[in-house]
Amino acid sequence: MVSRHAVAGGHLLVVVPQDELRRSLAERLTAEGHAVTAVATGAEAMARITAGHVDLIVVDIDIPDLYDLAGRRPVLTDRPPIICMTTCEALSTLLPEVGTEIEDYVTKPCRIPELLARVEVQLRQPVLRRGDLLLDEVTCQVWRGDRPIEVTAAEYRLLRHLLVHAGQVLSKEQLAQRVWGESRDVNTIERLVSRLRQKVDEAGPPLIHTKRGFGYRLG
Numbered sequence: 001m002v003s004r005h006a007v008a009g010g011h012l013l014v015v016v017p018q019d020e021l022r023r024s025l026a027e028r029l030t031a032e033g034h035a036v037t038a039v040a041t042g043a044e045a046m047a048r049i050t051a052g053h054v055d056l057i058v059v060d061i062d063i064p065d066l067y068d069l070a071g072r073r074p075v076l077t078d079r080p081p082i083i084c085m086t087t088c089e090a091l092s093t094l095l096p097e098v099g100t101e102i103e104d105y106v107t108k109p110c111r112i113p114e115l116l117a118r119v120e121v122q123l124r125q126p127v128l129r130r131g132d133l134l135l136d137e138v139t140c141q142v143w144r145g146d147r148p149i150e151v152t153a154a155e156y157r158l159l160r161h162l163l164v165h166a167g168q169v170l171s172k173e174q175l176a177q178r179v180w181g182e183s184r185d186v187n188t189i190e191r192l193v194s195r196l197r198q199k200v201d202e203a204g205p206p207l208i209h210t211k212r213g214f215g216y217r218l219g
Contacts, residue, residue: 010055014038015045061086128163162218171215
C-alpha cells in the first residue's frame with residue numbers, strides 16, 4: 001500500500017494487548033479526528049494491514065505475537081510508518097527486538113500528549129512511499145532504498161501520480177490528462193514510463209507494471 005501522510009485525519013492502526021489502554025488510545029486518537037482501528041495481537045494487525053488502507057501503526061512492543069508480526073518482513077516491506085511503545089530508551093536497542101524498521105517510539109508508561117504529538121509529526125511528513133520507493137514532495141527527491149534516483153521534472157510528475165494512485169491501473173490517456181491536463185502523444189507517455197522503469201526498477205524488484213491493453217500500475 002502507499003502511504004500518503006496528511007496533516008490530519010489519518011487512518012491509524014493501534015496494536016495494544018491491554019484492553020483499557022487500547023480503548024483509551026483509540027478514544028483519544030478518534031477525538032483528534034483520526035479513523036482508528038484497535039486490535040490486541042500481531043495476527044489481527046497483519047490482517048488489517050493487508051486488507052485495507054492504513055496511514056500509521058501504533059504498536060506496543062509487548063503484544064504477545066510481536067515476533068510473528070516482525071517475522072513476516074516480506075509483507076512489512078510495503079507497510080505504513082510505525083510508532084512503537086516500549087521501555088527501551090534508544091532505537092538501537094529497540095530495532096533488533098521489533099525486527100523491522102520503525103519511524104519513532106515513545107517510552108512506557110505512555111504519556112498520551114507525547115504520543116499524539118508524535119503521531120501528528122508522522123502524519124505531516126510530505127512523503128509518498130511504496131515499499132522502498134520514496135518521493136519527497138518538499139525536496140522533489142526520489143529514493144529506492146538508500147539510493148537516490150535522478151529524475152526529470154516530467155518523470156517526477158508522472159511518478160508522483162503513479163504513487164498517489166498506487167495499485168490502480170491508469171491508461172496512457174488518463175496519465176496524459178491527469179498529470180499534464182492535456183492530450184499528449186501516447187508515445188511520449190510510453191517513453192517516460194520506460195525511462196522511469198529503468199531508473200526505479202534498476203536495483204530492486206519491479207514496481208512499475210504494464211497491463212497490456214489497459215495501462216500502467218505501480219505496486
